Amino acid sequence: MGVWLVFLAAPVNDLLHTERGTAATVLGALGLAAFVACYLTLVFRYTSKAPDRRAVGVSFTLQLTLAVVLALGFGAHWLGLFVYVSVSVGAVAPPRHAAWGIPAVTAVMALTGLGADSPPGLVGNLAVLDVLVGFAMTGVRQLVRTTIQLREARATVAQLAANEERLRLARDLHDLLGHSLSLITLKSELAGRMLPDHPETAAKQVADIEQVGRQALVDVREAVSGYRRRTLAGELAGARTVLTAAGIEADLPPAAPETLPDEEGEAALAWALREAVTNVVRHSGARRCTVAFTVRRTLAGPRLELRVEDDGRGGAGAAGNGLTGLAERVAAVGGELDAGAAGRRGFRLAARVPLSGTAVGFPS
Template structure:
């Protein structure tokens, strides 16, 4: 049995019989003050009817007190129910005191505790002293021992205000638990978004390349079986790489690099029959996160060129640039195609924008983040900030 099963969590309702008894023990610890009215009933100072009514009144009072505090700390009750219950406890305490004597003044301690445990601080901070004032006024109305009245004032004030602190702690714990659950949900949503974005980039690129090579192999098969076999071998290699990338995306252990994506871009564009102008090397000593973001962006941009542009030529530039805000690494992917028209950004550009936001990068694309169909081509420019001394190509 672990700690969470054995002990009742603060602000959490009990989930088992053991936890119910533990919580009842903590709430009922205040019942030690009941020794005075119990002794008064046991001494036989009252008539049989008075004793019987005193026992019944005491049982009703204790039951109402336990139900109010126990239920309210487990699950907040309606405000009118709480107010009515406290009013009932106060009226019963006054009735039992006026009927049975000084020993029953102790019931006002429980009324004060109930106020502190169930009402907001702005109400409890004046109602607790009011309950204590009623205790004192009733005690002074007759020839009651002054030391008993004095002895009950401090427990009433201390118990009532101590329970306001306990109540606030319970409310804060509940809020923290809800906040923690919300954070966990947001983290899970973010991870699902990351996985969906990564799988889109991975499979979109790989499946596009597999489709192109499959079509090419089909055209070569009748007359050039050797070249078709080479394309099939490439398809197998790309498929294995895609499988590895997907496994890496699921486990969170893969990280694309710019050199790898530049090489992959050359292969994909060549397979699509697009003339490519791509840097031979990438800048060295790049920060890990900006490099990863640009690598993903390059993969997505090249995939879009292959699938949608209808271009004959594609140019990729990559290098550091000094701006007024500091040094940045700039990636540009430009083609001379027309591609598909549209007015809303696709999943790819949305994913690029989200990744750039994590490194304070920027994205510049044609209006609407779509291809115009005008034949003027499409240019995508991305920048990520760099620290001094980074991005050297030497």
């Protein structure tokens, strides 16, 4: 929106080089400063949020009035101010109001130009420019607000996902521990009553309590392990955040594949994605990183392939500890890992793990 300030060149040049009295020059400069202040207030404050109708109405009325007065008082060089008025209408007014507001501003500009004895060709060119720029700004306004809503929606989805995962863990722990702790309490009370008269039976109850406690501990560990399991969806979100923070263009799929391997296979691919993105950020000096998933049909059955490529310095040196450990992790689930230079520039990592079933496709 600040690019439209280029149209100030004509009125500023007119103020500096046209012979007028000191009072007229000062008034023109003050009027121009007030006009620009109204313009900047409107477009930078209200383009991305719902406007205050009273404040917008006052600012717009003052802006339009200044454009008319300055153009009539100082001549055709000041007609370019109406471009700012059209930009303000397109950037701030709702679409249904902008649809008639922009042509209305253009009509006022044409009448003002005729009243200031401006060349018809100049008035016609500015009329076309006012309409085009004004309606272009309605699209920019919609794009800005849509982008803001998208960011808010992503933040909400992330928060809901985190809350859902917390609820899942809470449900799991409640179901696991509720039964076990109730049983421990009952057996403890029973052992306490039996202890004076039947110590052997009480000892058996204590042994049962120990067994239930051990099983509860195993169940809790399994629940927490599942809660902390690496997933492709989580690693994709983390990779996008890390690459963006590092200033690397991230070409990633919007979501994980619809068909995934078993938990161990998905965890292996998630670790592969994490290690590959970490290497891109730390060592590659890349400007772009691409992540893709593909189903490969092989004689051994369908496999899901993760491919990560960058356009950095590449390399064909010996594998480090990270890649060696990653290859072992992928091999443990029956997959394979390939890594090496990608063409003349860049580095490529491909990990493939077996799919338990037939793939049905991926989200576009």
